[in-house]
Amino acid sequence: MKLATWNVNSIRQREGLVRAWVERAAPDVLLLQEIKCEAAQFPAEGFGALGYRAEVVGQKTYNGVAVLARIPFAVTARALPGEAEDAQARYVEIEAGGVTVAGLYLPNGNSGGETGFAYKLRWMDRLTARAQALLAEGRSLILAGDFNVCPAPEDAAPGAIDAADALVRPETRARFRRLIWLGLTDAVRALHPRDRVFTFWDYQAGAWPRDLGLRIDHVLVSAELAERLVTAAPDRAERDRAQPSDHVPVVVELE
DNA sequence: ATGGCACGGCAACCGTGA
Numbered sequence: 001m002k003l004a005t006w007n008v009n010s011i012r013q014r015e016g017l018v019r020a021w022v023e024r025a026a027p028d029v030l031l032l033q034e035i036k037c038e039a040a041q042f043p044a045e046g047f048g049a050l051g052y053r054a055e056v057v058g059q060k061t062y063n064g065v066a067v068l069a070r071i072p073f074a075v076t077a078r079a080l081p082g083e084a085e086d087a088q089a090r091y092v093e094i095e096a097g098g099v100t101v102a103g104l105y106l107p108n109g110n111s112g113g114e115t116g117f118a119y120k121l122r123w124m125d126r127l128t129a130r131a132q133a134l135l136a137e138g139r140s141l142i143l144a145g146d147f148n149v150c151p152a153p154e155d156a157a158p159g160a161i162d163a164a165d166a167l168v169r170p171e172t173r174a175r176f177r178r179l180i181w182l183g184l185t186d187a188v189r190a191l192h193p194r195d196r197v198f199t200f201w202d203y204q205a206g207a208w209p210r211d212l213g214l215r216i217d218h219v220l221v222s223a224e225l226a227e228r229l230v231t232a233a234p235d236r237a238e239r240d241r242a243q244p245s246d247h248v249p250v251v252v253e254l255e
Numbered sequence: 256a257t258g259g260c261a262c263g264g265c266a267a268c269c270g271t272g273a
Contacts, residue, residue: 009272010262034272035261061263062271067273111271152270160273168271202273203260214273246261 001071001097001254003029005144006215007105007200011035011066014245015043021238021249022050028071029096035064042066044239059082059089064131065103065145071096080104081124090123099225100134106147109166117166119149122173131182135222140226143184144219150175151186155215157198166189167216184220187232189254199234200247208239219249221253228254 013034022030029071030052035042039058047054052068057078067073073096080091089104105125109120127143129237135140150167151157161168178187188197198213207213219232230253238248 015270034262094262150273165273184265200273205259207260216273241263249258 001027001094001099002027002251003031003101003142003219004249004251005031005103005146005219006249007033007146007217007245009034009036009245009247011042011064012037013243015046017241017244019046019050021235022047022052022068025235025249025251027077027251028069029073029101030068031092031101031144031234032068032086033064033103033105035066036061037064043213044142055092055094057089057092059087062088063105063107064089065092067092067094067101067103069094069096072175073101077102080123080130081128082123082129093125099140099142102130102145103143104143104147104150106146107150109172117169117171117223120166121171121175124132124172124179128175128179128182131179131184135182139222140225141184141222142219142225142254143179144250146216147176148216149173149218150214150216151176151189151218154196155198157196157212157214160202160212160214167214179220183223185223185226185229187219187229188234189222189252190226191229191232197234199250202248217247217250219250221252221254225254230255
């Protein structure tokens with residue numbers, strides 16, 4: 001199984017780029033974040049022509065997630081259980097090939113002051129509870145998406161981010177570790193323990209040419225899937241294209 | 256030393272992103 005996650009920063013702006021990438025990379029499952037549109041605006045036909053079925057959890061203007069898959073799947077959730085506060089479209093969960101796959105767009109946590117940050121932390125707690133419940137059922141599990149978490153200092157280029165940023169605050173990192181402690185493996189870091197690996201470069205300040213990036217898009221897999229990992233890496237070349245997203249796809253292959 | 260971008264919604268900028 002080849003699975004990818006990509007924050008595309010508006011699917012309507014990025015349709016051509018994403019379609020071209022899908023044709024080249026041919027993932028079995030592609031999780032999209034920040035599609036920034038309602039389901040009716042999602043260009044499902046274009047991907048249907050490539051053999052992909054879409055499940056879209058959309059929202060006007062902000063957020064929005066989707067799954068594209070060329071293998072059969074069943075939708076198991078369109079929101080993260082917990083608080084009834086998710087007017088925000090940030091979670092979609094499917095079952096495919098015997099694996100539960102959650103595509104997520106975790107709140108950034110920098111807007112709305114401490115209230116916004118608290119929402120991020122609660123969202124992480126709810127994600128942990130969901131993952132724990134699925135693992136308790138004995139499911140093989142993949143959590144993939146834009147976590148808006150830079151797990152460790154080596155996941156940020158020096159000077160790329162302020163210490164007070166919600167992506168690196170200790171409370172954020174502690175909750176990410178709690179997820180890992182459920183028994184999940186950070187696929188990219190597991191296969192690249194010493195490498196400098198980034199998945200995001202800001203549009204501003206020449207962040208891409210200066211390689212001032214962050215690693216904030218992740219694929220976490222349960223133990224038996226970790227043993228099947230063959231490759232796990234971002235596709236950096238996508239950041240060099242015309243009108244790119246500020247994130248690149250992260251691709252994982254399981255044998 | 257510093258400033259630097261892009262998106263959607265809307266019809267002038269502004270909230271958000273990270």
